[in-house]
Amino acid sequence: KCVKCKENTTVLIIRAGDAFCRGCFKEYFIHKFRAMLGKNRVIFPGEKVLLAVSGGPASSSMLSQVQEGLSRDAPKKLRFVPGIIYIDEGGASGQSMEERKRAVAQLESVFRATNYHYHIVHLEQVLSLPSSVLEAGSSATGKPPTGSSYKAAVDHLIPTRKNQNQHPDLSVENAQSHLSNLSMQEVQNGVTSPITPEHTQALKRLFASVRTPTAKEDLLHTLRQHLILHTARTQGYTKVMMGDSCSRLAIKLLSNISLGRGASLATDTGFSDPRHGDVVIVRPMRDYSSKEIAYYNRMFDIPSVFIPGLDSKAQDKASIQRLTESFVTKLQTDFPSTVSTIYRTSEKLHTACPPQNTNTQLSAKCLLCVCALDTKLGESHCQCTKMASHHGNGLYSLNKNTQYCVCSFREPETVDLKSLLCYSCRLTIKDMTALDALPQYILSEAERRRSQMREEISEFLLDEEEDEAIPRVNGS
Amino acid sequence: MLLKQLETDRGGAELLFGSVKEHHVTLPNQSEPWDMKQLLVWIRGNMLKERPELFVQGDTVRPGILVLINDADWELMGELEYELQDKDNVVFISTLHGG
Numbered sequence: 001k002c003v004k005c006k007e008n009t010t011v012l013i014i015r016a017g018d019a020f021c022r023g024c025f026k027e028y029f030i031h032k033f034r035a036m037l038g039k040n041r042v043i044f045p046g047e048k049v050l051l052a053v054s055g056g057p058a059s060s061s062m063l064s065q066v067q068e069g070l071s072r073d074a075p076k077k078l079r080f081v082p083g084i085i086y087i088d089e090g091g092a093s094g095q096s097m098e099e100r101k102r103a104v105a106q107l108e109s110v111f112r113a114t115n116y117h118y119h120i121v122h123l124e125q126v127l128s129l130p131s132s133v134l135e136a137g138s139s140a141t142g143k144p145p146t147g148s149s150y151k152a153a154v155d156h157l158i159p160t161r162k163n164q165n166q167h168p169d170l171s172v173e174n175a176q177s178h179l180s181n182l183s184m185q186e187v188q189n190g191v192t193s194p195i196t197p198e199h200t201q202a203l204k205r206l207f208a209s210v211r212t213p214t215a216k217e218d219l220l221h222t223l224r225q226h227l228i229l230h231t232a233r234t235q236g237y238t239k240v241m242m243g244d245s246c247s248r249l250a251i252k253l254l255s256n257i258s259l260g261r262g263a264s265l266a267t268d269t270g271f272s273d274p275r276h277g278d279v280v281i282v283r284p285m286r287d288y289s290s291k292e293i294a295y296y297n298r299m300f301d302i303p304s305v306f307i308p309g310l311d312s313k314a315q316d317k318a319s320i321q322r323l324t325e326s327f328v329t330k331l332q333t334d335f336p337s338t339v340s341t342i343y344r345t346s347e348k349l350h351t352a353c354p355p356q357n358t359n360t361q362l363s364a365k366c367l368l369c370v371c372a373l374d375t376k377l378g379e380s381h382c383q384c385t386k387m388a389s390h391h392g393n394g395l396y397s398l399n400k401n402t403q404y405c406v407c408s409f410r411e412p413e414t415v416d417l418k419s420l421l422c423y424s425c426r427l428t429i430k431d432m433t434a435l436d437a438l439p440q441y442i443l444s445e446a447e448r449r450r451s452q453m454r455e456e457i458s459e460f461l462l463d464e465e466e467d468e469a470i471p472r473v474n475g476s
Numbered sequence: 477m478l479l480k481q482l483e484t485d486r487g488g489a490e491l492l493f494g495s496v497k498e499h500h501v502t503l504p505n506q507s508e509p510w511d512m513k514q515l516l517v518w519i520r521g522n523m524l525k526e527r528p529e530l531f532v533q534g535d536t537v538r539p540g541i542l543v544l545i546n547d548a549d550w551e552l553m554g555e556l557e558y559e560l561q562d563k564d565n566v567v568f569i570s571t572l573h574g575g
Contacts (some may be wrong), residue, residue, distance in 0.1 A: 009547045010548075010552055011547065011549060011552070012548070012549045012552075013549050013551045013552060019552065057571070160538075247571070290540075290569060290571035291542060293571075294542050294569045295542065295549070295569075296570050298544065298547070298548065298567065298569060306488050306490070308488060308491065312491065313488075313491065313492075314526060324526065325540075325572065326539075326540075329539040329540040329572065330539045332539065333539040354550055
């Protein structure tokens, strides 16, 4: 009999032995969503929230929960303005245009039924993103806006008191229309500008240049995040809701450790992810196991569209992510508390420093995943060692006092990304055979940061005329 | 003759069955009643178009695949020991990422 109402016949077992009847399960499911949002009070009334829907069961379930929460007449009704984004990754996973169109059409009919504003974005559009998407925005204006002027417009959009004092003449609506004009994508309510086969080819080339499936998945995830972030910024959303379930996050936690992302575990798997500054990513589904979600979707007819991805039908050992998934799922069958134990452990992880730390300079963030760099800048002398080994009998001297390498020959012309990346992004890039296949915004932002770095250390560099000089020690 | 409705729903399980979501199957007659274990063997032999290891592992389903019998969790019905009745509805839902 049902553990809650003790009367009706049970239909489902959750966790380690709790059997629910249909009605109690529905209540439990809906309540958990609202409790999760209520416990972590980060979503304010009236805020624009972007729901990242991949078509899979978890995000479709999230969409239905948002509908459920917004429609209630209860006094504690959820109050925010939702929008939907779907990213069509068919170009990377090798789907044909007809298959992609079919999937998009199916999803569009689901989105239309919700009456929310929706955006269909193709992964190919990542190739035309502006490089300012890699900058962590902040609602508190610490430094003057760099790069394109849309960043300034984004600052106007966020209704903090500081911004309103600085630019009182620009109303929110004006800023929004200004922003839409600057946006790279022509977004009305629906599909963005069509993509050309050349774009798809460029995207395919990018993914073909990545050797391992692990790195492919990692890169795909990063590019997806950039696209979502860009859409959120240009369309005025301040929060993004991702549909990561408990099981998925447990797997993500373990595979991130294996990928070398241990330093950013808290932000990668926690409820809120503040790394981008102005746009906060939240994960309201993190308390639901995939069994609960699958069952709810089936029982209450939640529409979801299955779209095969990069790793569909892949072998168990194809990538680190797949291996971790099969490990956790297998363990879960014999020990049903596996996933929840990992989840509870992840809840105990906290970020060490406050999110809006204005002392964190831009250069201290990883170029790709925008988390804090876990490799110190002083390690740039390693680069010189590498270059020396490359160039054979080059001359260089290391000044131990200043911690900066004092090179006497110029660096190679190709953009060296490694010093700008965190450890795991470095590993991903290392698996790429053609770095120039990366989208333009990454390469140009990398160039900009490196020239910034060069400027900073230029006073320590020797001129070419001097050979093995002992430089003057600057008081550091 | 047992008439059965098999659904491979969502999550991509249908990919292994030729992208068909609903199957109406008639199991051949036999003296003892069919149980789930035998059904899985039968599915593996007769219906799986490719990659059987992505669906069946040993004599049970692969971890991560949910089985519902008449819209109830099969864990409540005895899992593999459940004896199939006429016109039963069995649903397989894959909760895994790949396949």
